[in-house]
Amino acid sequence: MSNKNLTYKKFGEKAILIEWHPIISDEILNDILLFEEKIRFKKNIEFYDLIQGYNSLTIIYKNFITDFEKEVQLLKIIYTSLLEVKKQNYYQWEIPVCYDLEFGIDLEEISQKSNLQIHEIVKLHTKSIYKIFFIGFLPGFLYLGGLSKKLFFDRKPNPRLNVQKGSVAIGGKQTGVYPNNSAGGWNIIGKTPINFFDVEKQHPCFVKAGDSIKFNSISLDEFRCIATEIKEKKYQLFKTLLNA
Amino acid sequence: MLKVLKSGFYTTIQDKGRVGFASKGIPISGAMDSYSADLANSILNNSLNDAVIEITLGACQFQFFEPVVIAISGGDFSPKVNNHRIQLNKRIYIEKNSILSFGKVNYGVRCYVAVKDGFQSEVKLKSRSFYPNITKDFIIRKNDEIPYKSFTNNLNTSKLSVKVNKNHFESEVLECYKGSEFDLLNSSQHQKITKQTFTISNDNNRMGYKLNEVVANDLNQILTSAVLAGTVQLTPSGKLIVLMRDCQVTGGYPRILQLTEASVNKLAQKTTNTSLQFSIVGI
Numbered sequence: 001m002s003n004k005n006l007t008y009k010k011f012g013e014k015a016i017l018i019e020w021h022p023i024i025s026d027e028i029l030n031d032i033l034l035f036e037e038k039i040r041f042k043k044n045i046e047f048y049d050l051i052q053g054y055n056s057l058t059i060i061y062k063n064f065i066t067d068f069e070k071e072v073q074l075l076k077i078i079y080t081s082l083l084e085v086k087k088q089n090y091y092q093w094e095i096p097v098c099y100d101l102e103f104g105i106d107l108e109e110i111s112q113k114s115n116l117q118i119h120e121i122v123k124l125h126t127k128s129i130y131k132i133f134f135i136g137f138l139p140g141f142l143y144l145g146g147l148s149k150k151l152f153f154d155r156k157p158n159p160r161l162n163v164q165k166g167s168v169a170i171g172g173k174q175t176g177v178y179p180n181n182s183a184g185g186w187n188i189i190g191k192t193p194i195n196f197f198d199v200e201k202q203h204p205c206f207v208k209a210g211d212s213i214k215f216n217s218i219s220l221d222e223f224r225c226i227a228t229e230i231k232e233k234k235y236q237l238f239k240t241l242l243n244a
Numbered sequence: 245m246l247k248v249l250k251s252g253f254y255t256t257i258q259d260k261g262r263v264g265f266a267s268k269g270i271p272i273s274g275a276m277d278s279y280s281a282d283l284a285n286s287i288l289n290n291s292l293n294d295a296v297i298e299i300t301l302g303a304c305q306f307q308f309f310e311p312v313v314i315a316i317s318g319g320d321f322s323p324k325v326n327n328h329r330i331q332l333n334k335r336i337y338i339e340k341n342s343i344l345s346f347g348k349v350n351y352g353v354r355c356y357v358a359v360k361d362g363f364q365s366e367v368k369l370k371s372r373s374f375y376p377n378i379t380k381d382f383i384i385r386k387n388d389e390i391p392y393k394s395f396t397n398n399l400n401t402s403k404l405s406v407k408v409n410k411n412h413f414e415s416e417v418l419e420c421y422k423g424s425e426f427d428l429l430n431s432s433q434h435q436k437i438t439k440q441t442f443t444i445s446n447d448n449n450r451m452g453y454k455l456n457e458v459v460a461n462d463l464n465q466i467l468t469s470a471v472l473a474g475t476v477q478l479t480p481s482g483k484l485i486v487l488m489r490d491c492q493v494t495g496g497y498p499r500i501l502q503l504t505e506a507s508v509n510k511l512a513q514k515t516t517n518t519s520l521q522f523s524i525v526g527i
Contacts (some may be wrong), residue, residue, distance in 0.1 A: 010358060010421065011424060011470070011472065011502060012472060012474060012475075012502040012503070012504070012505075013421075013504060013505055014505070015472060016472075017424050017469070017470065019424075019469075022466075022467050024467065025465075034351065047265040048264065049263050049265075049272075050266065050267065050415075051267075051470035051493050052267065052496065053467060053468050053469030053470055053494055054467040054468055054469070055467050056469040056470060057465075058469070058470035058472075060263075060266075060472070064505075072436075075297075081270065084470060133429070134468075135267060135269040135492030136269045136468060136492060136493050137491070137492055137494065138269055139265075139269045139270045139271075139377065139378065140268060140269055141269050143468060143485055149485045180376075180377045181420075190289040197268075197269075197377065199368055199369065199377065199378050204268060204270075205268040205269070208267065209267065213462045234314055240350050
């Protein structure tokens with residue numbers, strides 16, 4: 001990819017917004033991840049944080065930007081440099097989800113609206129491999145790509161005030177997991193016992209942008225069993241290295 | 245240790261916030277009016293990252309169980325120590341068992357209580373700033389105990405207080421830059437945004453301030469991308485939201501303006517029904 005595909009915009013006094021073509025694609029995600037790794041590796045930019053979006057990367061600088069053009073030139077050089085950064089390991093994580101009606105409180109409604117049987121919805125949802133594009137909205141909330149078109153369901157007109165932590169849901173063209181109790185307007189189809197955000201852990205969120213997720217259907221009994229194992233710190237998540 | 249006798253309307257502990265965790269979706273947080281928080285810390289020769297108590301519209305009461313030096317900056321809520329009115333922006337020596345209380349609101353919305361070397365509450369992900377599901381609680385409650393280091397040395401006998409420009413609390417004009425989606429707006433929308441007086445709705449808090457007035461909006465949502473404190477979003481209903489310190493790291497509404505850091509601090513001193521105008525100072 002060449003520089004001309006990217007735009008650089010000043011984002012207030014302390015940030016620069018870099019934008020790719022406005023589409024959701026693995027190619028753009030990989031380009032963003034590589035650029036981010038180069039910026040972190042180079043260490044010649046004093047930044048506080050990097051925020052990823054579907055087609056953007058925002059750099060929050062430590063200090064007010066005095067010479068925007070100069071910073072952009074520096075970024076362009078980093079972007080085009082053939083720097084060999086040590087590639088991070090990306091994983092595919094197996095996430096157990098219980099699609100029982102006890103948790104999948106909107107399954108019946110979306111089944112009626114879509115003419116899909118509940119078991120077909122579950123089959124479609126567990127078939128795809130979902131790419132993590134970035135994490136936002138709430139600590140540990142994954143923005144996933146790869147939902148089957150047949151499972152595109154509009155958000156609920158009236159959001160619920162309290163969606164349970166671990167709820168697996170579909171909102172429009174996206175699917176995701178609520179990492180904590182929160183308000184939310186997505187259609188809830190199941191629940192995972194896995195913690196996507198635990199502040200007490202050294203790495204509060206075990207996944208990262210560029211990783212993949214696969215949902216596996218489990219029974220209510222298995223859900224309770226895994227939930228107990230997690231509580232007792234005995235549960236081991238299954239993961240496969242993607243870039244081996 | 246300080247004990248909370250009255251917790252007030254919305255009281256939290258804040259420092260410079262939680263930076264470096266955006267990739268996990270963790271908001272930055274930090275003092276809403278960082279200018280005033282910095283001032284309180286500076287008066288005590290503290291590090292600017294030392295944790296302060298952020299008080300919203302007074303109504304708090306604290307008891308100090310060890311001697312310490314404090315400074316209060318930001319809004320004036322008639323602070324008193326043992327019922328004697330004290331000045332803002334000045335070193336105040338606090339004796340053991342003293343009670344600090346706040347009464348009538350004279351101006352401003354948020355004030356900051358700094359102690360020498362900062363409050364020593366729990367550090368979570370490199371910050372003491374309160375945030376739901378990250379710190380133990382997201383607000384300070386009655387009977388909470390907040391640790392700090394006892395301090396008995398004389399810092400300096402200076403009786404002077406720092407003068408603060410009232411403009412910080414009174415000016416209705418918020419300086420801003422064009423946001424990344426500003427150019428998608430048409431000229432009548434530009435006009436409306438830069439000429440209209442907006443008012444703050446009662447939906448305003450540490451996450452963001454929703455404004456009352458409507459700007460006709462035909463823009464599509466954008467692919468979810470970064471937002472910052474001071475980002476002004478145009479929602480599908482045509483209402484504007486100015487994001488503040490506890491805002492999410494990403495959003496999907498067009499970003500039409502970006503407030504300067506100074507204007508974010510100014511807005512933090514405003515609340516429901518206050519008027520404001522946006523003034524574009526640069527790209």
